[in-house]
Amino acid sequence: MGQAKSRGPYAKTAARQAEILRAARDSFAERGYAAASLRDIAERAGITHAGLLHHFRNKEELLAAVLAQRDAEEWQEGRTEVDRQAESLGRYLVNVLLRHQKSPELMRLWLELTAASSRPDHPAHDYFVDRYERSRVHLTHATQEQSVRGELREGLSPKQAAVLLQAVLNGLQMQWLLDPRIDLADAVNAFLELIHAPGDR
Template structure:
């Protein structure tokens, strides 16, 4: 069997999974996780509910895959766009603006993050691991700049990372309550307070 033929079924299966994830993401955003149904997801993907269950064991597994996909996209984008500390403000500003284009998904994310604070929630471990990974990654980047005297004196890299992550989450919640708010300027103000200008 040729390599192209061997890859054929796998490629089709991967493409079908991507289509199901797109459909699930849309359904979760429109209806919320609790009200979204496998039937609706299947219809959006152009297959039957049994077809969805051929690729995913249920709605819980779909939710985990959607969350992981969203994170993977943002991590890849961040890695590609943030080469230095000067790139942080433009990157985070662009990330907030992108989230504002899909307020339904933003709302779902915030609701899930709050609900997942319960240890028995299906996404609890996911959010705990995600937070730990995100804070560790950002802290490491800020530590390099602290060693070069670019982080505000008296503020640890870990504290700065936590403030930035908290600001990003909190601003989105405030914006959902009042979409006339400018949430980009406060974020940039925080970054200016935390990060010393490069005098070089």
Template sequence: MGRGPYAKSAARRAEILAAARDSFAERGFAASSLRDIAERAGTTHAVLQHHFSGKEELLIAVLAQRDADEQAAGEREVERSFGALTAYLAGVLRSHQGEPELMRLWAELAVAASRPDHPAHAYFVERYERARARIAGSVSDLAGTGPLDAETATTLLHALLNGLQVVWLLDPSLDIVTPIERFMDLIGPDGPSPAAS
């Protein structure tokens, strides 16, 4: 276990990220303030700014931490089983539905970061490539020989995961888990199930 100033600094940074996540989820990005986040983290505004230059950097760090947590969970839960992969993806969507404000912030930032001059552009490009590589690896290893090749299935699955979250933000009554499960039925090792036909 780490000791000394580095360990304390890493712990403080983690506390600030947790406080920022709570603040963004509760109040939204615009209404959250660095002073409120510092107070939630039990620190000062100056200490927070020693670790993070501003709210946008904090938001990117919060979303990156969420990505890292989800990737670690996926690696633990998905053991080269298509059913486990499907359950994991459905769980990710349900988890995101539990934090709609973070889902909204992610969607807004992803679009804004599509501009090459945006501060988060490089992060989102790298994130997309990492996510695509993970999905492609799982799909090519676990999918059957259905009508879709692995590359097409990967592109559609990635688009479906992102698009379903956006339409759910517009209409929270929508079921966004079943479409993922049915799509996975289509590309899975046994092809379409009777329920998906």
């Protein structure tokens, strides 16, 4: 019985934090990280400024939580959809970009933060360093078996393919924001063709 009681406050806390994260994501997307305020986020979440600080100590901590949530959603999708076959990896990457296209302001915020966090003193610096490392590990694993089967272009290692994929995905999103006529799906699929062994096409 005591255990059942303990779930109540925890469930309420988790639900409240989820509301705050949704509000923060919307505020960051609309106003940009620098202009977004904790008071605006609290108002969007339907709580007081003090109530928000009970869950997140400052805007930097809230930013880290928003980024972590976004990544967790995509990592989970990746584990579910990618079976290390080229076709599945391609479908997953295309689906990620198409989903990002539906929220261009979030895409813009993500790219702005990526660039800004290259400064060691930026509050999200450590997060992005770790995030890119984890992404390289996942993408390397996704292409490892292709390499073993001889399906990766000769002379290209899985780790190199992972770094190139990261560069292509980021670069394509930037280009699309500048020119929405660019076909992201077509570009991703064309790049995947380039890194595959000729006999595997």
